[in-house]
Amino acid sequence: MEEPKTRYVLLLPLNYNDGSVVPREVLTGMLDEIFVLAGGYSIAGTVKGAYRMQDGTKQEDDSLQVWIGVWEHEVPELEAMVSRFGKALGQETMYLERTGGAISFIPPAEWRSGLMKKTDLLQTAKTLSGDTSTWADLSNALFDPIDGLLAKALPSRQERAAFVQSKEYQQIRDLIQDAIARTGTVNGATPKKSGRFVVRLPQSLHAALEHEAKREGVSLNQLVVAKLAVQLSNACLGSTGPEVQH
Numbered sequence: 422m423e424e425p426k427t428r429y430v431l432l433l434p435l436n437y438n439d440g441s442v443v444p445r446e447v448l449t450g451m452l453d454e455i456f457v458l459a460g461g462y463s464i465a466g467t468v469k470g471a472y473r474m475q476d477g478t479k480q481e482d483d484s485l486q487v488w489i490g491v492w493e494h495e496v497p498e499l500e501a502m503v504s505r506f507g508k509a510l511g512q513e514t515m516y517l518e519r520t521g522g523a524i525s526f527i528p529p530a531e532w533r534s535g536l537m538k539k540t541d542l543l544q545t546a547k548t549l550s551g552d553t554s555t556w557a558d559l560s561n562a563l564f565d566p567i568d569g570l571l572a573k574a575l576p577s578r579q580e581r582a583a584f585v586q587s588k589e590y591q592q593i594r595d596l597i598q599d600a601i602a603r604t605g606t607v608n609g610a611t612p613k614k615s616g617r618f619v620v621r622l623p624q625s626l627h628a629a630l631e632h633e634a635k636r637e638g639v640s641l642n643q644l645v646v647a648k649l650a651v652q653l654s655n656a657c658l659g660s661t662g663p664e665v666q667h
Contacts, residue, residue: 426490431455431503432468432516435606436482443510445601448485449594451506452560455489457581458498461566463488464557466611483607484516490566539589545570546593556600557612563593 433451435443455462465486473479491499500517507515546563549570553559563571571593575581584590601609622630634644 428520429489430518431487432484434484434510438511445598449597453585456564459489459491461564461569461572463565464560485610543589550596555604555609557610559600561612
């Protein structure tokens with residue numbers, strides 16, 4: 422199994438320093454570059470930041486929170502890319518946080534390279550566009566590094582670099598830009614709950630849960646969901662567990 426990627430959180434400003442909105446073609450162009458380098462990304466919503474201008478006034482703006490996973494040797498290229506983004510957006514600094522979370526990607530065999538034609542990807546993207554309510558949901562359906570259509574279908578950087586130059590990809594990009602125009606750059610940047618979140622565990626607890634799941638003959642995910650469901654049910658009933666008889 423390959424070494425896991427390292428997770429980074431990037432904040433992409435959605436406004437220039439003068440308060441004007443970053444054009445959606447500029448935003449999607451930057452996301453294209455992230456896709457080619459990292460193989461996918463997840464939109465986690467927006468965060469509001471504040472800073473003080475030279476004249477002493479306080480300026481607030483929204484930034485898009487983007488989760489990215491890269492191999493260790495790709496980190497310098499990611500940092501250089503973010504620096505270029507900052508210059509293009511007129512920013513003195515850009516927020517890029519290394520979270521310490523490790524991400525492992527194991528694509529199913531049916532999603533190996535070359536099994537979907539570009540026209541098939543475009544048609545599926547059109548279907549996804551009709552099934553999603555925000556542009557962030559559409560973006561994640563396409564580019565999420567675990568579940569995203571394009572992230573799974575194009576595992577190599579060479580394939581991604583070639584595909585983003587195709588007419589099919591330009592039409593997919595138009596779908597995203599249309600969704601941004603329809604739902605709003607900021608308002609549409611908050612995805613619906615995906616039913617998935619990442620939890621960092623101590624290695625000992627992780628090993629204990631895996632051992633219990635194996636003993637019970639269930640998957641690790643099934644075991645954890647069951648445990649959470651029991652605790653939530655107990656909490657709703659006002660109980661933390663069975664009473665102990667003395």
